[in-house]
Amino acid sequence: MQREALKAAGCTVIREEKVSGTSRQGRDELRILLDFVREGDALVVTRVDRLARSIGDLQDVVRELRTKGASLQATEQPIDTSTAAGKAFLDMLGVFAEFETNLRRERQIEGIERAKARGIYKGRKVKADTGEIRRLRHEEGLRPTEIASRLGISRTTVWRALNARATSEVRTAIAD
Structure with a gap:
């Protein structure tokens, strides 16, 4: 038109x-x-x-x-x-x-x-397996760029997963 x-x-x-x-x-x-x-x-x-x-x-x-x-x-x-x-x-x-x-x-x-x-909206579905990201980093020693490439996700997603773990560990250490 x-x-x-x-x-x-x-x-x-x-x-x-x-x-x-x-x-x-x-x-x-x-x-x-x-x-x-x-x-x-x-x-x-x-x-x-x-x-x-x-x-x-x-x-x-x-x-x-x-x-x-x-x-x-x-x-x-x-x-x-x-x-x-x-x-x-x-x-x-x-x-x-x-x-x-x-x-x-x-x-x-x-x-x-x-x-x-109301519990209806939960945001975007998680595409990355946080456990797999951590395993690749700590057991295989891969760098974030290599992890992102292997899993087909962004480096930002990898860093968020790794930093979320670090943040929760700090909170646990402070709580103890």
């Missing part, structure tokens, strides 16, 4: 990516567009929340466009940063997009806490 809306708006170059707008990190297509845009061009999106979900990121994009003499337009919202009204409306939409993202995050955290309290 978005591709059709952009074609109907007269866009000749359409780039798409399947990355969330919550961050500019990893948004290669956006970076290409921003590098490519020239004076007099317009970056057209269907909705502002498809471009950015934080007011800071949105303002950074608009600032970068402005320095290149380009503007931002949205097909489903009355936004055209070449006008004062368009700029004001854009800022309001950016604030609401960020607010919505924050609300969603808060609801998710609340839901997880409620599920944990």
Whole structure:
């Protein structure tokens, strides 16, 4: 639908990516567009929340466009940063997009806490066998990188397993 809306708006170059707008990190297509845009061009999106979900990121994009003499337009919202009204409306939409993202995050955290309290949510299933990690370290003398490679897990997981044991041993020693 978005591709059709952009074609109907007269866009000749359409780039798409399947990355969330919550961050500019990893948004290669956006970076290409921003590098490519020239004076007099317009970056057209269907909705502002498809471009950015934080007011800071949105303002950074608009600032970068402005320095290149380009503007931002949205097909489903009355936004055209070449006008004062368009700029004001854009800022309001950016604030609401960020607010919505924050609300969603808060609801998710609340839901997880409620599920944990009822014993439903237990977090991600453990992929690593802590006993096997310790055995490989102490009996075979393998280093954490070698253990991680052999078990197909990250070094961080190995270190957490080894440090959890060390922490519990310290607690036991203090309790005795």
